[in-house]
Each structure stands twice: as C-alpha cells, then as structure tokens.
Amino acid sequence: QAKKAEKELRRLGYDIVQVDRINRYPAGQLGDALYNPLSGQISSLTNLVLDSSLPDHAAILAGSDPSVSGMSANDRPGRYPFILTVVTENEQVEQAVQVIKQHGGFV
Template sequence: MLSNKKIDVESLYVQIIGSIYHKWELICVKERNILAGFLTEDDAQKAENALRQAGFSIIQIDRIGQIPDEGIERIMNPLTGSFPGLGSLTLSGNFPSGRDASILAAADPDASGYTDRDDSYYNRTVLLTAVVPEEQADEATRIIESFGGLI
C-alpha cells in the first residue's frame, strides 16, 4: 500500500548530511600522542595514576632498551675467549638474532668505555605512552613532567 505522504527532499538531504558530518566529527577527533621516558617504573606508575585521575584513559607503560633481552646472567672470562663479542662482554647483552646485532652493539661508545655524555637522557628505560585529546595535551604534559618524565 502506497502512502500519499509527500517526502521533503531538502529536509531529507539536510538530515543525511548532518548525520554524515556528525560521524565524521567523531572519527576525526584530534588527539596527541605523548611519549615520555622515565628512570624508574615507580615514577611512571605514579604519573599513570595521576593521568587516570585527571580523566585520561589511554595510557600504557613499557620497558625499552637499546640492548635486546634481559642480559647475560653468567660470568664470562675474556681470557678464555669463550664470549660471543664485545657487546655481550661489556654491555651484558644477549643477542638471539645473531652475530650482526652483537657487532653493531660493540660499535656503541658505551661498549668501549670511551664516552663522555650525560646519561640522564639515555638511561630512561621505561616508556609511558598516552593518547590524549589535543586541547588537553598541555595538562597531560605538565602531569607527566611533574613525576620526572622526559617528553
């Protein structure tokens, strides 16, 4: 059975465009990704708790480092020659991917001991990642920096 109701094409068009714009606006919310390094996991946890109390919800904490794996837990004697390379000996690195990674690690100034740099930037092995709305990014940055995070 057909209806005699007249469809207002212009009104229908406005409703469709409005609906599409609303969905596009939800999809294209402006966000900022904040990556911050911490010296200790406790400091990162405190910053995470403060961020959650401030209303931020997308936060993750990871441990990172330039040397793979957890390190070698056995004593190596360099006089016997039974060690995989300089990277393993001086950096306590375990290189499961092969000898190439060990050679590359040995090229690091930390392996030779000939380095003169400020370690406060390089020893930050805890990474806090937060995704925050663009308009609240400054607030999140202040919270992270107040707990010792380096952005």
C-alpha cells in the same frame, strides 16, 4: 624521571603506562644464561654490555662502540633515551601531560 612520572600516573589511576629505554642497537630478551657468566655462556662482551642479542657479525662491528671498549662514559643514545607511553581517554590527556612535564618530560 620517567619512572617517577610512571609511578605518579599509576597512582592517579592510569592503568596503561610503560617506560622503555631506546637502544642504539637491537635489544631482545636475552635470558638468564647471558647475564650469569658462572652458569651460562656469554656470546660476546658486546652483547652483554649493550644488552643486545646481535648475531656475531653485527656484534663485531658494534664492539667498536665506545661504551663497549670502556673508553668513554656510559652514554645513552641521543639526548633523551627513555620513552614514556600512556594510553588514556581524551578527557584525561591534559592531566597526564601535566604529570609528564612536572617530571621533566617532553610531549
């Protein structure tokens, strides 16, 4: 839904629109080495599953997360795991709010 709202806002001429996922754990730019087990070394299953770059001591603790163990669904943190950011002039705020609400967002 957030991506659809982003696309609509861009179509309407909003230049600065961004969708981000809110993670339970710190996430960073992991690079191709982590994502490609055939050519790179994976530091831990935890970092691969959680899309994080936690140091070993923290990754061990995060490994108890149900989404790492496979003992639950791929639940996202909280009820609303995505944030849509729009930077615009005051005159265009209401239109942006309407688009976000039309796509199921909250303001």
